[in-house]
Amino acid sequence: MTSQLGSHNHWSSRYVALSQRLKQPLWWFPYPCLLVFGLQLILTAHILFSTNPRLGHPAEPVRYPSSPSRDSSVWMSVTTREKNTVVTTNDRKVFKWSASSRSMDGLKDFIFYLRRRMVEEIQTAALVQRALRSQTRVVIAADQTLKYSHIKPIIHALAQAGISNYAFETLNPVVARSEDHQLDGAAQ
Amino acid sequence: MTLLSKTSRMKRRSSDEQWLFRALGISFFALFVIITASLRVVTLSARYGIIPLEIPVVQSYVPDPRFHKFDAFNRDNITNNTAALILTSEAFYFGDLSSFSVDFTSSQNKYSLPHKDGLPQIQKLVKEMSLWVSRRSKNSNIPLSPVLVMIPSGDIPMPILIEVVAVLRSSSLFGRVILSSGMS
Numbered sequence: 001m002t003s004q005l006g007s008h009n010h011w012s013s014r015y016v017a018l019s020q021r022l023k024q025p026l027w028w029f030p031y032p033c034l035l036v037f038g039l040q041l042i043l044t045a046h047i048l049f050s051t052n053p054r055l056g057h058p059a060e061p062v063r064y065p066s067s068p069s070r071d072s073s074v075w076m077s078v079t080t081r082e083k084n085t086v087v088t089t090n091d092r093k094v095f096k097w098s099a100s101s102r103s104m105d106g107l108k109d110f111i112f113y114l115r116r117r118m119v120e121e122i123q124t125a126a127l128v129q130r131a132l133r134s135q136t137r138v139v140i141a142a143d144q145t146l147k148y149s150h151i152k153p154i155i156h157a158l159a160q161a162g163i164s165n166y167a168f169e170t171l172n173p174v175v176a177r178s179e180d181h182q183l184d185g186a187a188q
Numbered sequence: 189m190t191l192l193s194k195t196s197r198m199k200r201r202s203s204d205e206q207w208l209f210r211a212l213g214i215s216f217f218a219l220f221v222i223i224t225a226s227l228r229v230v231t232l233s234a235r236y237g238i239i240p241l242e243i244p245v246v247q248s249y250v251p252d253p254r255f256h257k258f259d260a261f262n263r264d265n266i267t268n269n270t271a272a273l274i275l276t277s278e279a280f281y282f283g284d285l286s287s288f289s290v291d292f293t294s295s296q297n298k299y300s301l302p303h304k305d306g307l308p309q310i311q312k313l314v315k316e317m318s319l320w321v322s323r324r325s326k327n328s329n330i331p332l333s334p335v336l337v338m339i340p341s342g343d344i345p346m347p348i349l350i351e352v353v354a355v356l357r358s359s360s361l362f363g364r365v366i367l368s369s370g371m372s
Binding site: 031034035038039043046054055061062064065066067068072093115137139142143144145146147148149150151152153154155158159163164165166167168169170171172174 | 212216219220223227231233234235236237238239240241242243244245314340341342343344345346347349350351352354364367368369
């Protein structure tokens, strides 16, 4: 009986203490919010600034040491899918045509897009009064499985759009070894 | 005794003791640093480079009425004596551009370098072309031109083509490579 009373008194006192505590301001409440806010801030910033811009583009360029370039405005990846040549640009435009096509009809939209991009670049250069030669360069990230017949229509389209400056993108090996310069792997 | 100690510990835990806000702040900061570093390591972008090529343009005179009177000039020309290189799945063929156009039937004005076991001999090609260009420059008084017109066949894999262009551009022979194109 005494122990029951003691227990009752103990829980009554705890209840009173708890009700007192709930009347006081709680200083820990912002921390879960801060944690969530900080995490989403990190993830958003990471996706915006740190993620590889080539993510989502299926082309896997050849591994060969070459000089880097930073000012090119038009970048595109070229792959094949179901006997079609698929071009994906850096602003997520997708163009495709039959790989066996010998007509320019399938490339009309692509040529129009290239012309529009060049006009935009020239207008931008004129407005800021600053023009770089590499600004109108088109960088082509060609997949390793492609053959030259897949790229020929693209070069033709570049010429049709009035672009005289283009380049092939390569993946710089982390450690350039002498055997990286051999053609064995590529030929096989 | 054990019950008493547990009760006292519970009382201490549910007391009005303040959270250590500095420790919490430092913990969150450390957590964010670890997460950021981990994400950066996982999705670090590779290093990319480019191998430039060119498409020839026709020079046209456009008068500039402004003060500086800017006039476009050509750096190099494509002539009959511009070096041309044909890459097929069997061999390299090189010579003057005229030897593959107006004098195509002649067999004396072009050279071939077959692939060895299917592998293009790029370093040997650079040596052979260097010899040919220097000899042609001495004997025929043809000036050295940094322009190379390259005509690969359609079945050449892109890795081989890119590597051939890169090796030729990195040699002292040619600084500007032009690839053929077209829909056929």
